Amino acid sequence: MKQKAYFTVEDLVVDYGGVRAIDGIRLALDKGEIRGLIGPNGAGKSTFIDAVTGRRLPTAGRVTLGGEDITRLSIIARRDRGLSRSFQRTSIFADMPVLEQVFLASHQARAEHPEEDALAILKELDLEAYADWRAGDLGYGQQRRLDLALALVGSPSVLLLDEPMAGLTVTESRDLAEHLKRLARERRVTVLLVEHDMEIVFGISDRVTVIELGKPLAEGTPDEVRANPKVREAYLGSAA
Amino acid sequence: MLHFKYLLWLLAGILLPQIVGSATLMSLLTQAVIYALFALGVGILLRQCGLVSFGHAAFFGSAGYIVALLMRDLEFGAGTAILLTLFALAVVAFLLGLVVSRIPGIAFGMLTLAIGQTVYLSTLQSRELLGGADGLNIAWPGSIFGLDVRLFYDPAGMFVISWVVTLAVIYLLDRLFRTRFGSITSAIRDNEERARFIGLNITLPKALVYSLSAVVSGLAGILSAIYTGFISPETLHWSVSGMALIMTIVGGVRHLWGPVLGAILFFFVKEYVGELTDYWMAMLGAVVILIVVFAPNGVSGLIAPLLERKKRVTKTVVGKQVEAGS
Numbered sequence: 001m002k003q004k005a006y007f008t009v010e011d012l013v014v015d016y017g018g019v020r021a022i023d024g025i026r027l028a029l030d031k032g033e034i035r036g037l038i039g040p041n042g043a044g045k046s047t048f049i050d051a052v053t054g055r056r057l058p059t060a061g062r063v064t065l066g067g068e069d070i071t072r073l074s075i076i077a078r079r080d081r082g083l084s085r086s087f088q089r090t091s092i093f094a095d096m097p098v099l100e101q102v103f104l105a106s107h108q109a110r111a112e113h114p115e116e117d118a119l120a121i122l123k124e125l126d127l128e129a130y131a132d133w134r135a136g137d138l139g140y141g142q143q144r145r146l147d148l149a150l151a152l153v154g155s156p157s158v159l160l161l162d163e164p165m166a167g168l169t170v171t172e173s174r175d176l177a178e179h180l181k182r183l184a185r186e187r188r189v190t191v192l193l194v195e196h197d198m199e200i201v202f203g204i205s206d207r208v209t210v211i212e213l214g215k216p217l218a219e220g221t222p223d224e225v226r227a228n229p230k231v232r233e234a235y236l237g238s239a240a
Numbered sequence: 241m242l243h244f245k246y247l248l249w250l251l252a253g254i255l256l257p258q259i260v261g262s263a264t265l266m267s268l269l270t271q272a273v274i275y276a277l278f279a280l281g282v283g284i285l286l287r288q289c290g291l292v293s294f295g296h297a298a299f300f301g302s303a304g305y306i307v308a309l310l311m312r313d314l315e316f317g318a319g320t321a322i323l324l325t326l327f328a329l330a331v332v333a334f335l336l337g338l339v340v341s342r343i344p345g346i347a348f349g350m351l352t353l354a355i356g357q358t359v360y361l362s363t364l365q366s367r368e369l370l371g372g373a374d375g376l377n378i379a380w381p382g383s384i385f386g387l388d389v390r391l392f393y394d395p396a397g398m399f400v401i402s403w404v405v406t407l408a409v410i411y412l413l414d415r416l417f418r419t420r421f422g423s424i425t426s427a428i429r430d431n432e433e434r435a436r437f438i439g440l441n442i443t444l445p446k447a448l449v450y451s452l453s454a455v456v457s458g459l460a461g462i463l464s465a466i467y468t469g470f471i472s473p474e475t476l477h478w479s480v481s482g483m484a485l486i487m488t489i490v491g492g493v494r495h496l497w498g499p500v501l502g503a504i505l506f507f508f509v510k511e512y513v514g515e516l517t518d519y520w521m522a523m524l525g526a527v528v529i530l531i532v533v534f535a536p537n538g539v540s541g542l543i544a545p546l547l548e549r550k551k552r553v554t555k556t557v558v559g560k561q562v563e564a565g566s
Contacts, residue, residue: 053437079439091437093430096423104423105438150438 004067006031007158007190012061014044014051014214021047022058022214031157032188034180036195036205036222040234044214045194046088049160052192053085054078065158079109082157086164088194090143092150094136098127101135102149109154121149124179140167148176152183158190159183165197173197177204202226210234246411253403257396266395268511269504273402274463276503277409279487281457283499284413286488288425288449291341292349294481295356296457299329301475302359303458304465305370308378318384322462329458330451337450342443353478360476375472378465392466402463409456410496417496425449457484486524490531492538501540 005028014022022044029035039045050056052063054075063071070078093101102121106114122128125145130138135146148164161180165173177200183189195201201208202222210217210231218228225231260266282296303325310321340351363370370376380389391397416422425445428435436442465471474480483506484499491502506524514520535542 055433075436076439076441079437085437087434091431091434093427093434095430096426100423101427104420104427104440107420108439150434153438 005029006066007192008062008064009048009052010062010064012048012051012063013059014047014056015059020214022051024061025209025211025214025216027192027209029158029190029192031190032184033206034184034191034193034204036193036201036208037211038195038198038201038208039211039217042213043211045211046162047214048211049085049162049192049194053083053160079154079156082155083160084151084154084156084158085160086147086151086162088162088166090140090147090167092135092143092146094134096135097131098122098133098135098138098146099131102146102153105150105153111154117153121152124152125149126175141169141172144168145172145176155187156189158192160192160194162194163196164193165195165200173200180204246407250404250407253407254400256403257399260396263395266399268507270395270399270402270467272504272507273399273406273500274460274467275484275487275507276500277402277406277463278457278460279484279491279499279503280406280409280413280496281453281455281460282481282484283488283491283493283496284456285449285453287493287496288417288422288429289341289446290429291446291450292485293352293453294349294478294485295352295354295359296453296484297476297478297480298356298359299333299454299457300461300464300480300484301363301471301473303329303461304378304471304475305363305376307462307465308376308471309369311379311381312376318381322384325462326455326458330455333454334447334451337447337454338443341446341450353481356476356478356481360473360478363473363476370473373473375470375474378469378471380466380469384466389466393469398463398467405459405463406500409459410500413452413456414496421445421448486528488538489528490538492535492540494537495540495544498538498540501543502538505539 007029009025009027012022012025013020025048027035037045037048047056051058054073058071061071062069065078065081065083068081070081070083073081099118099122102118103114106117106121111117119128119131122131125148127142127145127149130142135143138146144164144167148161151159151161164176168176180191180193181204184191193201193205205222207220208222208225209219210225212234217234218225218231220228256269257266260269278296278300281299282293285291285293306325306328307318307321310316310324311318316324336355340348340355343351364373366372380392382389384392387401392401417425424440427440428442428445432442461475464475487502487506488499489502490505491500492498509524509527510520513523517523531538
């Protein structure tokens with residue numbers, strides 16, 4: 001008998017007034033799994049992440065983490081249970097030194113040694129040299145990495161990443177992809193990756209879910225999704 | 241080093257009345273320092289939470305009224321009445337802050353304006369208890385906190401007292417904002433959403449800063465009430481809040497001494513430009529526009545880089561700075 005998935009989203013519905021932005025999306029992710037979530041612009045990917053992380057309350061549906069229903073929990077309570085996210089637009093504390101903000105996040109996550117923890121994360125993301133920099137003075141790629149550092153603080157068990165490669169160079173994107181793979185394999189972090197760079201999504205995801213206009217379109221291994229005629233027609237095009 | 245800097249400013253304030261010969265100038269400086277403390281109260285809310293209050297005159301003015309009532313009707317001593325007033329302001333502002341600080345941007349400003357004007361109009365209507373438009377004369381006892389009350393009425397004496405109080409408040413706030421609490425409020429001001437997603441409670445720190453800013457404003461209001469021996473509804477009017485806000489914007493909030501500088505500049509412009517033209521307010525308005533556009537960190541933001549020696553900071557963590565090669 002298959003073990004119940006670690007992180008599940010069941011029949012999620014999100015309405016914006018009269019518009020149904022998310023209509024019955026289901027996901028079940030195992031521990032340490034990397035799941036790609038793709039879809040054309042306006043498919044509802046960011047809305048989905050917002051609803052799962054508590055930024056927006058869903059109209060209907062259920063989200064569970066480690067068997068616990070977290071659908072109605074506050075953002076802070078979800079964070080305490082190990083659910084973390086990055087944002088489509090870089091979301092950092094621009095006026096604060098890099099180390100200070102990662103330290104603050106680490107302390108908030110009740111790390112035993114917050115300063116060491118913060119320094120380790122900065123080292124992991126090649127930001128150590130910028131520890132004393134005002135975050136707003138960093139380059140865009142560095143700010144994206146800092147955004148990810150803030151999401152990684154406190155060793156989250158589920159990481160939802162909203163276009164983390166946006167604005168990064170090819171090398172930076174590949175480095176980040178490698179880093180995500182290590183997180184999943186070595187630390188058993190479950191990653192939901194929303195990303196437009198198909199090469200990376202199909203390269204590192206265990207499974208890929210495709211949504212269109214807020215509805216599920218397809219799901220499977222990267223090869224299965226690539227071969228799916230509906231996906232080819234709706235999203236990937238003949239180049240896929 | 242930090243303590244030495246404060247000691248120098250303290251000595252400068254104590255010596256200033258010996259240098260200033262003119263009683264008019266001394267009185268102007270005394271008023272400026274009292275309002276500097278008020279502007280500091282408004283400024284910390286802007287600095288730590290990014291919130292613009294149009295209603296802090298409610299705390300500035302009501303502090304004098306509460307002290308007066310505690311002494312007149314409940315026969316408290318001056319010292320006890322002052323401490324109780326500050327405590328009451330802290331509690332009321334904290335509870336109010338739990339509600340109003342959840343409201344973002346301009347809506348927060350409008351709400352504080354409404355609260356401030358409600359306090360002003362209620363005071364104006366209360367003839368029997370608060371003296372209505374005539375206000376209240378405050379019968380201060382012979383000494384306050386062991387100091388002869390005549391020292392408080394004398395411009396030079398009051399200048400030194402207000403200067404010491406203002407410096408002490410700046411010192412304490414500076415220490416406080418270097419702790420994790422300061423980092424938390426700065427983080428919330430910078431990016432409330434991200435702050436929430438790293439697990440920070442947003443409302444409580446904002447309410448605490450609101451309460452703190454109310455206490456500082458109230459302290460200024462008490463000094464003003466002691467100095468004049470009188471309290472009237474005018475001190476509660478929104479224009480008094482606006483004046484403190486102008487001082488804060490002119491001085492800038494990046495540095496705690498910014499609002500203090502803004503208040504001193506404001507009083508000098510009011511006094512000396514006001515003698516030259518009746519349109520000094522219009523000129524001040526133009527100065528505020530220029531500062532907002534060209535120097536968003538205020539005059540202190542222009543001066544600070546010239547004053548500060550470049551320091552190579554080798555390591556910075558919350559509440560701890562290790563400096564090298566200063």
